[in-house]
Amino acid sequence: MDDQVKKGNEMDYFQKFELKITNEGQEIIHSQESPERNYKIVQPILNEGCISKTIWVIDDIEYQTMLFPEDY
Template identity: 40%
Template sequence: MQIKVEVEGKSMFDNKSNRYMTRAIAEELHPEIALILWKLIDSKNKLKVELDYLQIFELTVSNGKQAIVHRQEVPEIQSFLIMPLTDAEPINSKVWCIDSGVESEGQMMLFPNDY
């Protein structure tokens, strides 16, 4: 596990107040799944894991549950979990979350083809 390196007291995905999503995410990704993805980022941040500006989520269906591979490239980290969903149907998709590094611009959740 990498320890988070902070620059001027800030690190990637610290600011939760400016989180956005593309129109495609808003229309196609169930809010329950979107919330789970943001919470996965927040939990790593809370554990002081150094987060890359790009968080990648690969979503697959596994025995009726949502399987999630959460990874980043720098530093290279990957985790895997399977969770039951309460209101949503599990999906097969890839989702990115990007932190611009500029507090006023915030963070964006999008499908790779939205980029």
């Protein structure tokens, strides 16, 4: 079970992860719409290993699907 669910936080069926390259390393912004939540973390790694990409995760209870918005 997900740690957020264990804490009593509701998880939306649609999750968005934005990965960005920063001077500090890899920035990851995790967000959802309902209930609204945003969480940001920066992992200090070399910029050569960082990526800039958005990933959508859709949970329909039976299956979870990860895709890039441009593939939708």
